[in-house]
Amino acid sequence: MPVTLPGRRPDEASAAAEPADEVAAYLSTYGEPEVVEVLLPDTSAVLRGKWIPGRSITKIWKDGVAIPLSIFGLDIWGCEVEATEIHLETGDKDGLCWPVAGTLKPVPWAPRPTAQVLITMHEPDGSAKGAPWKLDPRQQLAGIVDRFTARGLAPCVAFELEFYLLKPSDVPGAPPEPVFPATGQARQNMYSMSDLDAFAPVLHDMRAACEQQGLPADTVISEAAPGQFEVNLYHRVDALAAADDAILLRRLIDGVARRHGLRASFMAKPLVDFAGNGMHVHVSLMETAGGNLFAKPDGVGDRALRHAAGGLLATMAESTLLFVPSYNGYRRLVPGSYAPVSISWGYDNRSVAVRVPNGPPAARRLEHRIAGAEAHPHLVLAGILAGMLEGLEREIEPPAPLSGNAYEHEAERLSPSMEEAVRRFFASDFIARAFGEDYRRIYGVMKREELAAFTRQILPLEYDTYL
Template sequence: MTAFGVPEVVEVLLPDTSAVLRGKWIPGHAMGKIWKDGVAIPLSIFGLDVWGCEVEASEIHMETGDKDGLCWPVPGTLKPVPWASHHTAQVLITMHEPDGSARGRPWKLDPRQQLAAVVDRFAARGLLPCVAFELEFYLLKPSNVPGAPPEPVFQATGQARQNMYAMSDLDAFAEVLHDMRAACVTQGLPADTVISEAAPGQFEVNLYHRVDALGAADDAVLLRRLIDGVARRHGLKATFMAKPLADFAGNGMHVHASLMEHAGGNLFAREDGVGDTALRHAAGGLLASMADATLIFVPSFNGYRRLVPGSYAPTSASWGFDNRLVAVRVPNGPRHARRLEHRIAGAEAHPHLVLAAILAGMLDGLERGIEPPPPLEGNAYEQIGEPLSPDMEVAVDRFAASDFIARTFGVDYRRIYAAMKREELAAFRRVILPLEYETYL
């Protein structure tokens, strides 16, 4: 029994390595089993590519007998699904590997467990990450033609050009946006500002800061599902694709992070010089690990189309104060709210993996005292900085050889993730683009 009654169905949601939600429908009358017995799902669910196909090179499918893992609900995530056509609830689950104990041990290939391990490292130093996500998305016309180019909803606003922060765009989509906000209230998701972004039909939803890194990443996963579900109820298609429209801005996932001391207060805000040093070293760690972790931040073939000069997406490992053209920004604001804004990730990236890589980079910088280069001012596209990986192949190679990735995620995870991305890259390279036929046929 829940506060909203017994649902007809409970959807158990397990984000896989690509943040695609896998899981099951469980009858509402049997929902108690989720907490009592767990949910059996193959451990190899984390060896699927973005299309849901087994990646044989991961070596966790037939080689292992395709054993089941045991998934347990994430506390606080049982919520009603207001956009569903039937009385439905959902709950996020996380994977454990059976080891003879009642719950099993955390499954190392589950991105949520990877983030938990990084958070534990901060806790051992007396620090708690305080995190907020910002998610950008487009609302498009739905299409029944697989692979068809997206159809923007320009006619809804009369705008077919950049229209940054336009109240007219918010007004034009007020009904669906208000329903998204209402669904956030129903599900307890801490949604804050809604902004009309740099293109017609593009919006950003910000989540409040949480001194709970796992909860913040859970919120980002569930917010994407909510936006998609509410949009469908309105006959629209929501997409978090990094670069859905060639002539307009891409969709980013910006992450704000500060560090709270157990004794109280923001480490970066300390007045004794410690705060400035900690902020600088955390930024240095992010820049030093950025090239190695780019494949986490930009996991899709399409995502590298977003990282181009003039797009307000970063193109180099750079940082600066109140500068939206760098990769790591220190936003303007009161000292007690000092934080780093990480601006590389595409909106399609896995929130748990993105946050694990960001926090691990910050911790590396703190532990090793990494000094960053001077902060950039003005147009970062015209200044020197280590370029980000220009394409997916370079990013895969850098990831696969990275000591930082091995130390953060483990050698096995590094190998398996790289194998999955190599297979996805090969699939895209086998496809002949329409422009090639148009040009050469």
Template sequence: MATNKKHDKNRDLDLFITDLNGNLRGKRMPASGLEKVRKEGLKLPRSVVGFDFWGADVLDNGLVFETGDSDGVCLPVSATPIPVPWSEAPRDQMLAMMFNPDGTPFEADPRQVLKRMVDRFADKGLTPVMATELEFYLMDAESESIQRPIPPALAEGKGRRLAYTEGYSVEEMDGFEAFFTDIRTACQAQGIGADTIIAEMGPGQFEVNLDHVDDPLNAGDQAILFKRLVRGVARRHGYAATFMAKPYVEESGNGFHVHFSLLDCDGNNVFDDGTEQGSDLLRHAIAGLMQSMPESMLMFAPHLNSYRRFMPGAHAPTHASWGYENRTVALRVPESPHQARRIEHRVAGADANPYLVLAAVLAGALHGMENELEPDAPVEGDAYAEENPRYPLPCEWQDAIERFDHSERLRGYLSDEFVRVYAQAKRQEHRCLNERISDIEYEAYLGLL
């Protein structure tokens, strides 16, 4: 896949923000207009950020009629465009962030939500270091047209169709060698630090680990761009790709794990105190993450389908728990050198907005640190079998919406405006889906009642 490293003003340019669902919203323009955009920004209605999943206005969020559907100003967050290597025609892209017309941050913009948390850590002389792990399913291209997942065939349609789990199989990755070669090439062209690629537990399911970076905004940007990249490269190779939380009922869901540590002004990891247990700040952060996890669940599991991951035996946490080198807990402290002491947050689905996941992790950790909270004892063994957990997680979408909307803690850390706009978008989506009659209802009842 050829890339063009030199900026060409004759190329098209995609400039976009993400809405609260992580969907890209923006405009395609001639790249010759970039200088004007740098100076003046790109105007989009602020209500765009609060769209529901399908791109419809949410009239209850206060951003439409009450404001005259007024514009915000979207400004690029990087100095230069990056190429879109999978595009048929030469094209570049740039991420942007929305501001109010007076230049203040538009607090419902998901990147602004994350920046707010990064700034609060900076005020304390602390720099979060974060890395993301994203799982996705590669599927047959027909999946997009019939809107049902079909496992892909190895060797780009020339081999057997995957039908069963081959976790950690190298041979399975060999069958998609050209696809993964272009994934790495596109990541390099876009400055995305892709590390290991793993065949996961479902047919055609893979995980790509992105590098640790000492700027959560950069970590969020890379995750957003990576998700677009995977879908684009997949189409070029005759596949489809999805980050849907649970595309197959009987197979593993797509998770989104976050690794998180903190550096002080001298570059020291404050989660490390030279012991195997880690520092007081590590435990405070874990306690805050556990306490805030139930009310933050909507940011980790934002859709109706998201909650299909959280079922018994599904290898996804159903309550807030923690432990050392234990993959059954929600918060794992991996075995690592002392200087790499960190927390792995294992709750979110790959369908979540990366900016909001990272912001929720930082808010929970800061809550624990500011209040010097102490967690319960770490879990040893099977956390899924724990009885009467202290912090059970919402297992239904509507419950998660209500807990989120009524969280004074999240309003304090993430802003009233964000909580209001996000909660109303989710309420509208819940209503829309609840009004639909499912296929299984017709199959079960239509001819028998």
């Protein structure tokens, strides 16, 4: 049965771009591709989709792409989660996916002339394009953005993405191995220029691919461990496009790394002895009339920023499963790791969950530091924006901002395990209001099943200890 997204009407579904514009521009610049890859991020941000012959490129915009609605009921391994009750119980009907405007791009790392385009799901309801499908994370984010629009606000968003470059192991079934610089240095080497130099060929190819695809990549830095890097994306006053950029950047990094014989890992904690991979999100709120709400004078901006931060803190425990959706992700949230462990905020403090960075008033923003790099950018941003909106609407005052080392302060702990995060998510009235009761149940069921799969495994350490 069709279900309307909270805060989003079916007649507000995003229209597909006109092929006469986007496709014609692509063909004029690059010629006809052999293949068009249509990319649909599922609930875990795993890219699903199809290869479509390049000669049929205009049909994607004219007819849409048929993909089962139940693709958003697959677990991280791509298996159906029957407990969602959206598979054979419904007849496993097709939805119609339409291109996301502005995402038709060449694939520089492909061995043959290839194009790619993001698509988003609608359900066939008799209308021309169909109603937005409530289980598509991009449509969930769109619904929350609409609520900001109704308040005369537009989120201005930038993602920062951390990843490791690893070497595939020569041992079948073994995980990829760290790649140490020529010095063999196997310790923390924060912001090292020598590490950037050691990986210069692959990093320069990533930068070139970003330029060719029009991804707004900014700074590249060497992070806290050998072979770990961070790419920052420019701010966009378009929350959906900012999340799209993060999805496409991960694919680009992975594709270019493979061409160099490496593996890019966005796993939250791939190496026990080194820092994990985070996805930091910067958000300010632009008023329709112009200017940053957080920069308004006479205390108006300060109050709005406090309320937005208060909403993030008040909803953080319930939303953690969106920010840290993997079993492995909770290994990253440990004291002293530059990943937060408490429900806290502060000014220019990298040990808290929500940071107010230094900078000019016009750039005043909140930095959300909880999410792992493996999380779904659209769901992460939806959870952040929904929390900020909760704070603005209810005028939630946060506790005092923390200064100094937040790991040494007494503050409520973030969910220390996936089990607790699942429990808090299921019990959340906030999640039901922001995402809908159906989404709370289906997403929660999927994560509960994934958790069960991990807890059924016997670790090698257990054999070493007890056998």
